[in-house]
Amino acid sequence: MIGFLTLLEKEIKRFLKVIIQTLISPIISSFLYLLVFGVSLGNSVQMKNGVPYLSFLIPGLMVMGLINNSFQNSSSSIVTSKFSGDLEDLRVVPITNMQIIMAMGLGGVIRGFLVAFVTGLVGYTFHYFKLGEVMKIEHPFWILFFVLTGGLTFSFMGIFIAFIAKTFDQLSAFSTFILLPLTYLGGVFVSIETLHPVWQTVSHFNPLFYLINGFRYAVIGFSDVDLTISILVSLLSVAITYGMARYALVKGSFSRW
């Protein structure tokens, strides 16, 4: 257990050492998204059920911050260790594969949660000044549930990709060609009802769609999809990506780049 806690502590200290890159920068991105999309363009967007667009956007941006940073944390931790050569250390110390995956996974969740939390604070501030009211949190327990499942899913995904990637290009390709489309087609910025029917169908195969909508339901009580399905898909995503991370840890490369 001490080994697991030590690795978790190291993961947290690692991202805190480069706080501008790991926390401040994504928070500024979220701030700009809120300013441009939520405040400026938000007036011209009409949502169903009379939900203000800013209220709709805030949970989406929080999830985007959560998953991007969870993924970045675990993958960059492994990749920088591949560059520096200390990844092999993890193989020679008495820590189990499960402890390594969970420590790296939770490290990612904590960074993702911090970015999501500050994004939420900024969003709530905008909400108060633009709409003149404090945004109410509808279901706090489900917020924690989706932070944990969403963060773990994408941290595990980061572990998987970083271990099987042989070059930095392969890692970047995953972010550009997989993670980015999943995010944009998952309903961060718009309800999928506004998409072409083809893209609506595609979105239903996107696990992020269920995560974003589950989280949105937890925050504003409104969602494009049934909560039970969101919960089940989120749990299934954690299980599948854990299996992928474990496979990568056993079969992937610890070698220096």
Added chain:
Amino acid sequence: MNQIPLELKNLIKTYPLKESGKFVEAVRDVSFAIKPGEIFGLLGPNGAGKTSIISTITTLEKPTSGQVEVFGVDVTKDPLFTKKQMGVVHQEIINTGFFTIEEILKFQSGYYGLRNNQPRIDYLLEKLSLKEHRSKNVKQLSGGMKRRLMIAKALVHSPKLLLLDEPTAGVDVGLRESLWNFVTELKNEGIAILLTTHYLEEAEKLCERVGIINKGKIIFIGETHAVISQYSTKKVHLEMKSGLKVSFTDVASMGLVEILEKNKIAFSDIKNIKVDEGKLEEAFSKMVNS
């Protein structure tokens, strides 16, 4: 659990060749054991299989067949136990950029389940002359300091078995000497040490026994002085009172009296005698090239 820190039994390790799909045998039926308080040198040219053996002991690689046991426990069956017994100094220098020396040693202690390990960390920092650099980030360290940090990391949990894979590569002469002294101290504390090195002078100075490996196979295993006397040329250099200097080679089986009698030299004519017992380097070259 037994008292033998490390035992390899008929170890074979093969790797698939990507191009041809065939297999290359990197380690071929290697067996040896190391006793507590012994420094065992594993010597061989580049690509001989030394690092493959270290990787198998540390479970970075799985054996194709055969066994590696640490204190009688198979490394593949209970890797957590065997990892706790050993410390490893890798061949390549590690450059973890984010943390200071002290932070790295604290993390390393934690990986071995040690929360309050400050006295041991302080001892190692002092011993390895890193005390005044403890707050420095790794990227600020010289190559020699990084090497010492790697040794400190390997020793932070007081292992009973130490694997040193080329520990003095790229280290200056002064530091090498001090590391040799430190390794000798560790041996005197009862730690079993497996040393791979390219510096045969290092092996000759430190190791009681050596194993010489070539193309994955052990071609000699035994006491260091035995390999030297068996495979190197003993030389006797005489300086005569007349100023003449004479050298006799290939005299390993002869005593001095026999040499003098055979060459009709009177003992009273000799001013100085120097006997060169031969070097491990010479023995090593002969064995590997034969």
